[in-house]
Amino acid sequence: MTAKNPEYDFKWCPGCGDFGVRRALEFAMSDRITNKEIPMENNVVIAGIGCSGNLVHLLEGTQPYGFHGIHGRTLPIAMGVKMGQPDLNVVIVAGDGDFLSIGMEHIAPQAARNLDVTAVIMDNAVYGLTKGQSSPTTELGETTSSTPYGKLESALNPLDLYITLGVSFIASGFSSKPRDLAKLITAGMEHPGFAIVHVQSPCTTYNDNYEELKGNPKKGIQPLLWDIPEDHDPSDYTAAYKAVHSGGWPLGIIYRNTDRPTLNQQVEETQAKVKVKTPQQLLDSYDI
Amino acid sequence: MCNNPNRITSERKLVDKRDLIVRFAGEGGQGVVTSAEGLAQAATQVGYHVQTFATFPSQILGGPTWTQTRVSTSHVLSAGDELDVLVAFNREAYDNHVSEVRKDGVVVYNSGDFQLEDDGKSFGMPIDDLAKSTGNTRAANMVVIGAIANLVNMPQKYLEQFVTQRFTRGRANDQEIIESNIKALSLGREQAASSGFSLGTLSAAKRPEGQQILIKGNDAICLGATAAGIDFYTGYPISPATTILVWMQRNLIGPGKFAYQVSSEIESITSILGAGFAGKKVMTATAGPGFSLMGEGLGLGWMAEIPLVVVDVQRGGPATGLPTKTEQSDLFACMHPAHGDVSLPVIAPGTVEECFYAAVQAFNWAERYQGPVILMSEMSLAERAQNIPKPDLSKLTVENRKVYQGSNGYMRYEASGVSPMPLPGRAGSYVANGSEHDPTGDTTHLPERHVQMTERRFNKLKLLEDGTYEGKNTQESIAVMPWGGSKGPAQEAYNLLTEQGVPIGWYYTMYLNPLPPKLLEELRQKELVLVPELNYQGQWASILRSHGVKAEAITQYTGLPFKVRDLTRRIKEIVKSSQKRMVGV
Numbered sequence: 001m002t003a004k005n006p007e008y009d010f011k012w013c014p015g016c017g018d019f020g021v022r023r024a025l026e027f028a029m030s031d032r033i034t035n036k037e038i039p040m041e042n043n044v045v046i047a048g049i050g051c052s053g054n055l056v057h058l059l060e061g062t063q064p065y066g067f068h069g070i071h072g073r074t075l076p077i078a079m080g081v082k083m084g085q086p087d088l089n090v091v092i093v094a095g096d097g098d099f100l101s102i103g104m105e106h107i108a109p110q111a112a113r114n115l116d117v118t119a120v121i122m123d124n125a126v127y128g129l130t131k132g133q134s135s136p137t138t139e140l141g142e143t144t145s146s147t148p149y150g151k152l153e154s155a156l157n158p159l160d161l162y163i164t165l166g167v168s169f170i171a172s173g174f175s176s177k178p179r180d181l182a183k184l185i186t187a188g189m190e191h192p193g194f195a196i197v198h199v200q201s202p203c204t205t206y207n208d209n210y211e212e213l214k215g216n217p218k219k220g221i222q223p224l225l226w227d228i229p230e231d232h233d234p235s236d237y238t239a240a241y242k243a244v245h246s247g248g249w250p251l252g253i254i255y256r257n258t259d260r261p262t263l264n265q266q267v268e269e270t271q272a273k274v275k276v277k278t279p280q281q282l283l284d285s286y287d288i
Numbered sequence: 289m290c291n292n293p294n295r296i297t298s299e300r301k302l303v304d305k306r307d308l309i310v311r312f313a314g315e316g317g318q319g320v321v322t323s324a325e326g327l328a329q330a331a332t333q334v335g336y337h338v339q340t341f342a343t344f345p346s347q348i349l350g351g352p353t354w355t356q357t358r359v360s361t362s363h364v365l366s367a368g369d370e371l372d373v374l375v376a377f378n379r380e381a382y383d384n385h386v387s388e389v390r391k392d393g394v395v396v397y398n399s400g401d402f403q404l405e406d407d408g409k410s411f412g413m414p415i416d417d418l419a420k421s422t423g424n425t426r427a428a429n430m431v432v433i434g435a436i437a438n439l440v441n442m443p444q445k446y447l448e449q450f451v452t453q454r455f456t457r458g459r460a461n462d463q464e465i466i467e468s469n470i471k472a473l474s475l476g477r478e479q480a481a482s483s484g485f486s487l488g489t490l491s492a493a494k495r496p497e498g499q500q501i502l503i504k505g506n507d508a509i510c511l512g513a514t515a516a517g518i519d520f521y522t523g524y525p526i527s528p529a530t531t532i533l534v535w536m537q538r539n540l541i542g543p544g545k546f547a548y549q550v551s552s553e554i555e556s557i558t559s560i561l562g563a564g565f566a567g568k569k570v571m572t573a574t575a576g577p578g579f580s581l582m583g584e585g586l587g588l589g590w591m592a593e594i595p596l597v598v599v600d601v602q603r604g605g606p607a608t609g610l611p612t613k614t615e616q617s618d619l620f621a622c623m624h625p626a627h628g629d630v631s632l633p634v635i636a637p638g639t640v641e642e643c644f645y646a647a648v649q650a651f652n653w654a655e656r657y658q659g660p661v662i663l664m665s666e667m668s669l670a671e672r673a674q675n676i677p678k679p680d681l682s683k684l685t686v687e688n689r690k691v692y693q694g695s696n697g698y699m700r701y702e703a704s705g706v707s708p709m710p711l712p713g714r715a716g717s718y719v720a721n722g723s724e725h726d727p728t729g730d731t732t733h734l735p736e737r738h739v740q741m742t743e744r745r746f747n748k749l750k751l752l753e754d755g756t757y758e759g760k761n762t763q764e765s766i767a768v769m770p771w772g773g774s775k776g777p778a779q780e781a782y783n784l785l786t787e788q789g790v791p792i793g794w795y796y797t798m799y800l801n802p803l804p805p806k807l808l809e810e811l812r813q814k815e816l817v818l819v820p821e822l823n824y825q826g827q828w829a830s831i832l833r834s835h836g837v838k839a840e841a842i843t844q845y846t847g848l849p850f851k852v853r854d855l856t857r858r859i860k861e862i863v864k865s866s867q868k869r870m871v872g873v
Contacts, residue, residue, distance in 0.1 A: 007737075008730040041696075044712050046562070056719055057730045063696070065712040066719035066729065067565055069558070070588050076555040080562020080570075081712065083546050084520055088566070088712055109551040267546065276542035279514045280681055286501035286511075288332045288675060 010054045015208075017175030017201030021122050022055050024173075025091070027182035029064060032089065032189060040064050042087070046078045048094030048103065051129050052122040052201070055093045064091075072102030075110050078117045086264045089189060092119040097127045100136040100158055110194055111165040116262040118188040118195040122175070123158065124203035132206035144206075159244040162196050163237075163255055169195035170240070170255040174213065174225055175202070180251070187253060193262050200225065200249055213249070228252035305491045306361040308440055309368035312432070313354040313385045314377025314398070316345060319415075323375065323429040324355035325673060330433060330450040331359040332502050332675045335495030339776075341367035342671040343848070344612045346527065352380060361491050364674070365780040369851045372487055373439060375432050377415070378402060394485045396435050411483035418475045424468035434476025440490040447473050499678040505643045505669035508676070509573070509599060510535040512647025515681050517688075519568040521547040522559045524578060527611045528667040529601040532573040553578035557585030557598065564594040565720050567691070567711040569651060573599035576609060576618050579625065587626030589660035590745060592720040593701070593709070595689055596659075597650045602666040602772075604847045613847030614668035616772050617823035622662045623801055623831065629742055633657070633752050634801040636664040638775030641676040643669060646798055652687040657748040658706055664800075666773045666822075668849050692716040702727035704740075705747045755799025757807040761786065765815040765870075766863055767793035769839075771800060771828050774820045774850055781820075781855040790863055800828070803835070811837045816866050818842055820855055 012018050029043050043064035047053035049071040056066040069077050074092040082090045094103065099121050110117075126144065127133040133146035136156040143150055162170045169191040173181040181199060188195030202209050215223030228250045233239055240255035261269070277285075310327060312320045321342060328338040337360045345351030358368040370390035376382035379402040382395065389395060389409065397404055399412025413435065419428040430451065437447055451469045456462055503511070510532055513521075521540050523533035533549060540547035546563070550556055553574050560570035574582065579600045589596055602618045604610025622634050633653050637646035646663055654661040692698055692708040700710060700718040710716030719729035724741060726732045760782075761767075770778035775796055782794050795817070797807055811817055811832065817839040819829040826841025833839050842858050844850055 005726070005728060005730050007726050007732055007734065009733070010731060039715075041715055041717050042713055044566075054731070063717045065710075065717045066721075067562070067592070068719055068721045068723060068729075068731070069561065069592070070584050070722050073554065073558040073585070076550065076558035077562040077565075079550075079555075080520070080522075080559035080564070081566045082562075083548070083559075084563035084566035084568040084570075085713060105552065106555065109555070271541055271543070274541050277539060279511070282514055282539055283501070283511055283679065283681065286503045286507070287678065288500045288502050 008057055010057065012051060012054070013203070013205045015204035016051070017124060017199070017203070018052055018055060018122055020175035020178045021052075021093075021120060021181065021199055021201050022058055023178040024181035024185055025055070025093070025120060026059060026061060027178065028185035028189065030061065031182070031186060043089045043091065044081050046074045046081065046090065046092045048072065048074045048092070048098030050095040050098050050127070051203075052093055052095035053098065072098055073106070074098065074119070075103065075106035075115075079110065079113075079115055082115060082117055083263065083267070090117040091189070092117060094119065094121055096121065096123040096125060096137045096158070097135045100156060100161075104136075107161070107167070108165050111162075111167045113263040114168055114193040114260050116193055116264055118185065118191075118197065120185060120188075121158070121196060121198045122201035123198060124201055124207055125155075125209070126203050126207040128203045128206055157244065158198050159250075159254060162198070163241055163244055167196050167255075168193035168257045168260055169253075171195070171197045171253045172250050173197055173199045174249075174251055175199055176210075176214075184253065191256060192258060193260060224248040225251055228254065305488055307368070308359045308372050308487075308490050309356065309370065310359075310373040310375065310436055311354060311356045311371045311385060311388070312375045312377070313352070313381035315350050316347070316353045317349055318377040319429040319432065320353045320355050320377060323432045324357045326429045327357045327359070327433050327436065328673050329454065329502060330447055331357075331493075332500065333450045333453065334446045335493035336360060337362060337364045337496065337675055338502070338673070339364040339367055340673040341668065341849070343614075346611045352384070354381070354385065359490070361494055365776040366852055367672075367849070369853050373436055375436070392487075394439060394487060396432065396480070411479075411485060413476070413479040418479070419472055422468040422471040422475065424465065424472070427469050427472035430469045430472035431476040431479075434473035435480040437473070438477040438480035439485060439487045441486070441488070442490060444473070444477065496675070496677070500675045501678045502673055502675050503640060504531070504671060504673050505637075505640045505665055506531045506601065506671075507535060508640050508643035509647045509663065509665065510539070511679075512644040513571050513597070513651065514539070515644075515679070515684055516648045516651035516686055517569050518571055518651070519545055520560060520563040520570040521572065522550045522556045523572050524550060524553050524556055524574065526553075526575045526578050528603055528670045529573040529575050529578070529599065531670065532599060532601070553581040554585065557582040560596050561585055561589055561592070561594055564589070564596045565592070565712070569595070569655070571597040571599065571651075573601060575601050575603050575611075576605040576621070577607070579618060579621060583625045583627070586632060586660050587628060587630055588722040590626065590630045590632065591722045593658045593745070594660070594720065595654040597647075597654050597661050597663055599663045599665060601670045602664065610847045612667065614666050614773065614849055615822050615845065615847060616666055616774065617827065617845070618664065619800070619823070619827040619831070620825075622664050625662070631746070631749065631801065632659070633661045633749065634664060635661065635798050636772040636800050637669065637798050638770070638772050638796065640669060640672055640674040642798055644676075644679055648684055648686070652685065653752050655687045655689040656706070657751045658689055658709055659745075659748065664772060669773045699727035700729055701725060701741065701744065704744055706751060749802055752802050753805055755797055755802070755804040757795065757797035757799070757804050759807070759810065760794040762793050762795075762810060764791050764793035766791070766818065766866060767795050767811075767814050767816075768818045768820065768859060769795040769811070770820045771796075772821075774822060777850040777852050777855055778820045780852045781859060784852070784856050785859060790860060792859070792863060808835055808837070811835075814838060815870060816840060816862075818859060818862060820850055820859075822849070
């Protein structure tokens, strides 16, 4: 909205990974509109707090609905939207601090419910907007403004967490490849159930790890990113588990389980079994 | 059994034959609750008015429990102070409650559990053995009810009618159960008859005009919400609000409806924010600890302008406090649950009947001003069963938010007051934003925008100044003004005091924020406004003083409701001393 709204003055730093994630989401949403012939207003973007959450204001072109709420609560807000209006396409955009630290408690229940939403998580392993504190994905021993003598906690492996909690669709992407990332987001949106697309989206100011991610043969740095081979079967839980424990960051669809019903489907099935009472009938049951 | 001359010679009389107060005390699981509710159901069936009170220990089985049922020929305001009958299921119950039995009252105790020396007012019966002899061990409460009925000469046919109706459930063993329960009633009757005790005759019931329902406060809130068109409920188990969650899970079902137990109160508030944003009529219910967790979400609802209702069924606080006792100590928290410049509308019903209408109005207010509304109840109302006139659903006013119907490019937050709300799925996309925002919903930090949007949010509260209130003897310079569940005992005290000629006025409203402006004007004219309330700080009195009202609290913080006699005495003392003070001036 920057182009048409000069009052909105938030900017990402030059080179921020979130630019690429924004492009990817724009691609995925506009592809969806074209392919499914449904209006952009059918999309709702639920944003967390932090640099990444500002994505909801920076989207260009036709605008989806947005909800820029409070820190850590994207998932339950998304649950309200999706269970209130099941026909909407609900997408979450949040960072590693919002989603994996303060918002951690909401991942397990949504995974258990198989809530049909897609979370696009921008992981830069740092709290950027508050100027460089450690996050759950910051490496052990790393020095940040809040860990001046080194981080005392080991880094969380988010992909391992998702697979353990039973998230039914898990993909891993990189912000510098927006076209590839768009495909992963599209696959997440099409997946019936809880989808997480976890994106390496570096912070050029506080944690510029582009070189580590991509590698640098001249310096002898091996890339952390590697492409999941084409013969990987995402429905194979053991293979998926292996992929997330092979070191570095796999790129592609890691796990996809389409056997589980979504929460919306379960609600529909339950409702079909239960006899519905009108307000008057409910009131009448208290007659003396 | 009848060898005590006291029992036979002194025909114990009901002080007031229009009114019977019975307390059931014992251990959880002994039939304390089912006896009280059974008596209430039986009495309302034949046209009496009733009110119950219950207090539980915070454990699943056992622990000291007591309940009280007041049966009357006219509308009941409080559960009553002095007991006509105490039913003591164990020795501890007898020891703890016998002092509250009035001079001519009677104690029925469970002689299967303990024995008493003859104290001239007690008789024992082996409650469980008698029940067992009917072949139905679950009929213990009917043994007790039979004995009570005999003490006040309640005709047997009333009770048989009740039992037949209650246990006709279309099951194969209905008849068997009905017969064993009727037998239990008779056995209880015989025990009371042979004890020689009598409390006279409870006057015959005068059936109230119009259809009545027997209902508890929490159920009345659920029905009110349903009548107002609730679509979406999420909640988390917490005493004393759990029964609302359970009710909604069972009944809020069908096309477009959704009820769900989520993983915390943070999920409750944020999921209803999402559904409210998506156009649904939404509610959650909780108690103090859960309410504290909802603070940030309530601020978001105010900021992003999302209609929703949060019920706070108060218990004793702070922290875990007294989970199963009653208190009115969340008022400060409900008025200002969130950080920043926020003032949330608060409706606090004072009776079971008001619980229903307050829920309807809470939804209407939320939809009208597009923001969160707090519905404050309390444990004593939540668990109180009372007969109330059956609401006529066809006469209710149900409001719905203004919905945006135009095309894209809408300035959602442009107007200086409430504006039509766009719904996802339709044209008019915007960002519902918890950060300060411009008219489109984009984040901004410009000083003039913060001024504009803050004023817009507060302006909307003016739409809610239609609250009604009660005023009696308004010419008096001293008035009593309770709030919430203290209404009943305060009203009974007020009635007694005015009968005694004490010059005092009465004000009451359930609309605590915003207060009806005309009521505030009247209150500001008073020399003194006395506020009976169940908290230490005198929270409502303090808020009234901040509004320029000369208010003084009468507080109690025992975890129990006011007794009418205490309230009467304390109001009288203050009125007397302030009269002296006024004359002195």
